[in-house]
Amino acid sequence: MFRGLATLNLDSKGRMAIPTRYREDLLRTCEGQMVLTVDRDHCLLLYPLPDWEEIERKLVRLPSFNKQARRLQRLLIGHATECELDGNGRILLPPALREFAGLDKSVVLIGQGNKFEVWAEEAWTARRAEWLGEAGDEDAELPDELGSLSL
Numbered sequence: 001m002f003r004g005l006a007t008l009n010l011d012s013k014g015r016m017a018i019p020t021r022y023r024e025d026l027l028r029t030c031e032g033q034m035v036l037t038v039d040r041d042h043c044l045l046l047y048p049l050p051d052w053e054e055i056e057r058k059l060v061r062l063p064s065f066n067k068q069a070r071r072l073q074r075l076l077i078g079h080a081t082e083c084e085l086d087g088n089g090r091i092l093l094p095p096a097l098r099e100f101a102g103l104d105k106s107v108v109l110i111g112q113g114n115k116f117e118v119w120a121e122e123a124w125t126a127r128r129a130e131w132l133g134e135a136g137d138e139d140a141e142l143p144d145e146l147g148s149l150s151l
Helices: 020-030 049-060 067-079 095-101 121-135
Strands: 005-009 015-017 033-038 044-048 081-084 090-092 106-111 116-120
Touching: 020 033, 020 044, 020 049, 033 049, 033 067, 033 095, 044 049, 044 095, 049 067, 067 095, 081 090, 095 116, 106 121, 116 121
Parallel strands: none
Antiparallel strands: 005 106, 015 090, 033 044, 033 081, 044 116, 106 116
């Protein structure tokens, strides 16, 4: 399980060093093979290859005549890019994906269980403030799945 937050810098070639606390697990579970794709929140999603392949199989099975399903397939599968940890524990973020997420120098890597999110630091800070502001909205309804969650 990937959890926690790390602020990182991209190098001049667009490479991001994966924090050392995750490297051994990534090398063991997927031999450093990962997939990077886009998210609707304008961040990037970074999956270990086996986890991505499971999601990709589900996406491919979605009904092709459903407009939203096709849109999701085009975004996620169409932008999916395989990447591999290099000898220094870095991955290369392709220019098109960096541009999509507005990644320049400072990025935030956020563990999300089976995947990571990669955000431009400024975008992450703004969205986090927005979400925390919404958390105080007493009129917002919780989905049924969250009704029994106790923190």
